[in-house]
Amino acid sequence: MKLSWCAVAALLSICVSEALHLEQIQQPVLNLVPATLGQDKLSDVIAASPLLSLHRAICELESVTDDELAVGKLVISILEAHNFTVKTQSVPPPGATNSTKARFNIYAYPDASKYDQTRIASVPKPKVLLSSHIDTVPPHIPYALSQSKKSSSRKDILISGRGTVDDKACVAVQIQALLDLLEDSDAKIDPSEVALLFVVGEESRGDGMKHFSNSELYNQTNADYKAILFGEPTEGKLATGHKGITMVSIKAHGKAAHSGYPWLGRSANSIILPALVVLDGLGDIPEDVGGLPRSKKYGKSTVNVGLMQGGVAGNVVPEYASAEVTFRLAGGTIEEVKDLVIKAIREVDLDGLLELDFAQGYGPISLDADVDGFETITVNYGTDIPNLKVAKGVKKYLYGPGSILVAHGKNEGLTVGDLEDALEGYKKLVLHSLKL
Numbered sequence: 001m002k003l004s005w006c007a008v009a010a011l012l013s014i015c016v017s018e019a020l021h022l023e024q025i026q027q028p029v030l031n032l033v034p035a036t037l038g039q040d041k042l043s044d045v046i047a048a049s050p051l052l053s054l055h056r057a058i059c060e061l062e063s064v065t066d067d068e069l070a071v072g073k074l075v076i077s078i079l080e081a082h083n084f085t086v087k088t089q090s091v092p093p094p095g096a097t098n099s100t101k102a103r104f105n106i107y108a109y110p111d112a113s114k115y116d117q118t119r120i121a122s123v124p125k126p127k128v129l130l131s132s133h134i135d136t137v138p139p140h141i142p143y144a145l146s147q148s149k150k151s152s153s154r155k156d157i158l159i160s161g162r163g164t165v166d167d168k169a170c171v172a173v174q175i176q177a178l179l180d181l182l183e184d185s186d187a188k189i190d191p192s193e194v195a196l197l198f199v200v201g202e203e204s205r206g207d208g209m210k211h212f213s214n215s216e217l218y219n220q221t222n223a224d225y226k227a228i229l230f231g232e233p234t235e236g237k238l239a240t241g242h243k244g245i246t247m248v249s250i251k252a253h254g255k256a257a258h259s260g261y262p263w264l265g266r267s268a269n270s271i272i273l274p275a276l277v278v279l280d281g282l283g284d285i286p287e288d289v290g291g292l293p294r295s296k297k298y299g300k301s302t303v304n305v306g307l308m309q310g311g312v313a314g315n316v317v318p319e320y321a322s323a324e325v326t327f328r329l330a331g332g333t334i335e336e337v338k339d340l341v342i343k344a345i346r347e348v349d350l351d352g353l354l355e356l357d358f359a360q361g362y363g364p365i366s367l368d369a370d371v372d373g374f375e376t377i378t379v380n381y382g383t384d385i386p387n388l389k390v391a392k393g394v395k396k397y398l399y400g401p402g403s404i405l406v407a408h409g410k411n412e413g414l415t416v417g418d419l420e421d422a423l424e425g426y427k428k429l430v431l432h433s434l435k436l
């Protein structure tokens with residue numbers, strides 16, 4: 001989109017305030033829409049809801065990891081328009097030499113002076129932090145609206161495109177949940193007790209959350225935390241935990257030769273292949289004979305041989321080969337898994353020719369799910385949760401609309417109903433957490 005972010009923000013605030021008005025009038029009419037709804041009508045449904053139009057605005061901006069500047073500016077303009085105080089943290093991508101690649105984390109809290117001057121410290125120490133990430137995986141897929149063939153209910157309108165689920169659904173729902181609660185005189189929440197954190201880089205290095213975790217801002221504000229609400233797609237259920245992860249990159253060095261005289265060289269592919277075959281099966285081997293850990297909670301650990309490279313041409317004995325393998329862990333510690341992987345590889349790499357480099361990882365992460373009225377789920381993906389140093393006793397909740405099963409795919413999408421249900425879910429979680 002060629003509009004500047006201010007223009008987008010200006011458009012949006014008009015749109016949001018009009019939408020607020022429209023929603024009150026039109027909601028009952030829009031609950032059942034005709035089966036032949038056109039694009040204009042679908043857009044009207046979105047425009048009539050502050051939550052859905054906020055979600056649309058941030059999904060329409062591309063924000064693949066390392067390119068989060070535009071969406072960050074838009075999120076700031078939205079928060080500032082609602083009188084939030086916004087603090088940014090610059091997180092330059094690795095190797096960035098100038099500011100063209102600027103990107104930042106966003107930390108925001110309601111301007112409590114609007115509500116009660118006497119109750120706010122200069123930097124409030126919130127009880128509840130809501131956090132999600134503003135980057136997406138590539139490639140960008142444009143925002144689109146379509147109607148379910150089976151249903152003409154507005155709740156079943158499908159919103160698709162990159163980030164619509166992972167993780168801009170959570171960004172939008174978390175913002176709207178706080179706005180609604182702050183406006184709601186029955187909820188009586190203290191504005192100084194809540195804050196928002198939107199980080200960059202979750203889909204790649206977790207550098208946004210790591211930066212926040214090590215920052216002075218975090219040190220200054222985390223003393224009174226009762227709960228942190230992490231947003232990722234959990235199908236509207238509370239996650240009781242997620243699997244751990246570790247990665248190993250493997251390199252083999254051989255000796256090049258003519259393929260007609262292979263004995264003159266040493267094939268790097270032949271060195272690496274047996275190791276990859278062994279690793280590929282390591283999740284299916286019983287634990288007592290050297291397989292990866294299993295658990296009742298998560299089932300089997302799984303392995304993905306995700307990247308292989310080796311050789312230069314069909315008629316050359318390969319001098320060099322490499323691979324990257326990711327393990328999703330159902331149990332055990334990182335050290336245990338590392339030992340197990342090394343042992344399995346050394347059984348086929350008798351001469352110790354393979355070079356192994358393990359990425360930092362973590363074992364399964366246990367989460368809190370002690371809130372009435374929520375179904376629970378376990379998930380196999382990683383999150384930013386281990387990247388934030390959280391004091392003992394602080395509750396960690398993981399919750400969000402939409403399914404991880406579509407999140408990184410071409411068909412990423414969720415329904416209006418998913419988003420609206422999660423909005424209510426988040427309000428419940430915030431109110432529950434404030435009472436802890």
Ligand SMILES: *[C@@H]1O[C@H](CO)[C@@H](O)[C@H](O)[C@H]1NC(C)=O
Binds near residue numbers: 083114
């Ligand atoms: C923000 O604060 C200003 C000044 O106090 C007020 O006029 C305005 O209505 C507030 N806006 C929102 C969205 O709360």
Ligand SMILES: *[C@@H]1O[C@H](CO)[C@@H](O)[C@H](O)[C@H]1NC(C)=O
Binds near residue numbers: 098099100
């Ligand atoms: C920053 O880098 C980009 C390309 O990487 C270049 O086009 C631009 O001129 C640089 N800006 C400054 C201020 O050096």
Ligand SMILES: *[C@@H]1O[C@H](CO)[C@@H](O)[C@H](O)[C@H]1NC(C)=O
Binds near residue numbers: 215
């Ligand atoms: C934050 O607090 C930790 C622990 O007290 C300390 O080690 C660290 O240096 C502090 N970081 C900053 C940036 O103030």
